[in-house]
Amino acid sequence: MRLGCIGDDFTGSSDLANTLAKQGMRVTQYSGTPRTDAAETVDAGVVALKSRSIDPGDAVAQSLEALDWLKSQGCEQFFFKYCSTFDSTPEGNIGPVADALAEALDAQKVIVCPAFPGTGRSVYQGHLFVKDTLLSESGMQTHPLTPMTDPDIRRWLTRQSRFAVGHVAAQHVQSGTDAIRQCIESEHHSGKRLIVIDAIRDEDLVEIGKTAKDLRLVTGGSGVALGLPANFGYTPSLVPWTPQPGKSIVLSGSCSLATRRQVKAHIAQHPSREVNAAEVIEGHLTAEETADWLLGSEGIPMAFSSADPDIVADIQATYGRERSAAALETFFSDVAKVARAGGATRIITAGGETSGAIVEGLGLETLEIGPEIDPGIPALRAGPDLVVALKSGNFGAEDFFEKADRMLKG
Numbered sequence: 001m002r003l004g005c006i007g008d009d010f011t012g013s014s015d016l017a018n019t020l021a022k023q024g025m026r027v028t029q030y031s032g033t034p035r036t037d038a039a040e041t042v043d044a045g046v047v048a049l050k051s052r053s054i055d056p057g058d059a060v061a062q063s064l065e066a067l068d069w070l071k072s073q074g075c076e077q078f079f080f081k082y083c084s085t086f087d088s089t090p091e092g093n094i095g096p097v098a099d100a101l102a103e104a105l106d107a108q109k110v111i112v113c114p115a116f117p118g119t120g121r122s123v124y125q126g127h128l129f130v131k132d133t134l135l136s137e138s139g140m141q142t143h144p145l146t147p148m149t150d151p152d153i154r155r156w157l158t159r160q161s162r163f164a165v166g167h168v169a170a171q172h173v174q175s176g177t178d179a180i181r182q183c184i185e186s187e188h189h190s191g192k193r194l195i196v197i198d199a200i201r202d203e204d205l206v207e208i209g210k211t212a213k214d215l216r217l218v219t220g221g222s223g224v225a226l227g228l229p230a231n232f233g234y235t236p237s238l239v240p241w242t243p244q245p246g247k248s249i250v251l252s253g254s255c256s257l258a259t260r261r262q263v264k265a266h267i268a269q270h271p272s273r274e275v276n277a278a279e280v281i282e283g284h285l286t287a288e289e290t291a292d293w294l295l296g297s298e299g300i301p302m303a304f305s306s307a308d309p310d311i312v313a314d315i316q317a318t319y320g321r322e323r324s325a326a327a328l329e330t331f332f333s334d335v336a337k338v339a340r341a342g343g344a345t346r347i348i349t350a351g352g353e354t355s356g357a358i359v360e361g362l363g364l365e366t367l368e369i370g371p372e373i374d375p376g377i378p379a380l381r382a383g384p385d386l387v388v389a390l391k392s393g394n395f396g397a398e399d400f401f402e403k404a405d406r407m408l409k410g
């Protein structure tokens with residue numbers, strides 16, 4: 001294994017794995033830190049953690065455990081993957097985890113770059129944009145778990161990190177590798193350890209990737225990984241796929257804007273059932289009942305709790321943020337288990353936390369990376385008769401669920 005990656009959620013990990021696979025690396029995604037060695041054939045290993053919204057101390061401990069395992073597999077460089085919308089709270093977990101990995105690797109110059117132009121995320125003047133709006137006006141300001149209310153990544157990260165935060169501006173990035181390297185050095189000499197880098201185009205990310213050749217630790221969204229495989233001599237290639245027949249279901253616990261649009265579009269075409277959060281939390285709706293309905297329905301049936309911010313806010317005010325999230329995640333995980341036992345072979349999930357709960361619940365230890373369905377979302381094989389797609393909250397076309405099923409089915 002050459003490149004060792006740690007993802008702070010499961011959808012984000014598959015997004016990174018997708019970028020690396022398209023650039024020619026053989027990639028495997030692991031659910032948590034494996035207890036055994038990786039197969040010899042793996043070039044890049046992505047350890048997916050569910051660490052984005054947990055206590056910062058736990059996130060650090062889990063990330064360091066993953067790092068130890070990746071080191072033991074022979075990795076030469078390490079990547080910490082977080083969300084292209086920098087999902088975190090003022091306490092973490094991006095800063096604390098990046099700090100801990102930097103110290104463990106003695107990395108003095110650490111790139112911080114959430115940009116992913118392919119999905120409209122760009123960093124300019126240290127501010128994160130989602131398409132043409134600032135992060136804090138993009139819908140992310142009402143995220144159920146990590147509301148993003150400050151678009152200045154430097155300022156947000158400064159609240160989370162023990163280290164001074166630096167910046168490389170777009171005009172230097174656009175001047176190419178030498179200019180970027182000089183700016184990083186200059187920030188380093190002025191005592192900055194975490195260095196936010198502007199990037200608005202894929203070309204910028206490729207240049208940043210080249211600059212990162214000698215850095216032990218790189219952090220960011222999947223975009224900044226674009227240029228890394230070439231440093232190891234890999235070249236872009238087509239990712240193979242074996243079609244998976246059988247029964248498909250969609251489970252959506254994401255309340256992000258893109259998912260809500262996709263849910264609306266899917267309802268118009270396929271059997272769909274809204275999961276009432278209060279009924280789940282109160283224990284009035286069982287996973288068995290929902291799974292039976294999914295298995296008995298035609299087409300690409302969907303169960304969803306995806307709701308508008310005011311509805312989510314009401315649920316959280318009544319039951320608490322953590323309790324409602326935990327109850328819904330457990331519910332979707334249980335639905336997936338029953339549906340799988342009842343014959344589901346294609347499972348499409350929406351939402352990072354939701355997907356993490358489902359993949360862990362199903363006990364899927366490794367995921368092989370297949371072709372890209374939409375930017376940042378690959379088809380994944382979990383076993384001889386099970387395939388999945390883990391959709392990040394704000395990724396995917398409006399007809400994503402149908403499109404994903406078409407690709408998984410082959």
Ligand SMILES: Nc1ncnc2c1ncn2[C@@H]1O[C@H](COP(=O)(O)OP(=O)(O)O)[C@@H](O)[C@H]1O
Pocket residue numbers: 143144145253254255256259277305306307311312315316324325326328329350351352353354355392393394
């Ligand atoms: N109707 C709802 N009310 C309150 N919380 C909800 C509701 N539906 C989903 N959630 C919770 O919101 C969180 C959404 O996070 P996640 O699955 O990561 O989606 P995204 O990828 O869009 O951020 C999950 O913890 C989920 O359980």
Ligand SMILES: O=C(O)[C@@H](O)C(=O)COP(=O)(O)O
Pocket residue numbers: 009011012013015016082083084085087116221222256351352353376391392393394
């Ligand atoms: O970088 C991204 O935007 C994604 O890979 C990602 O991490 C998305 O997380 P969720 O929106 O929570 O699914």
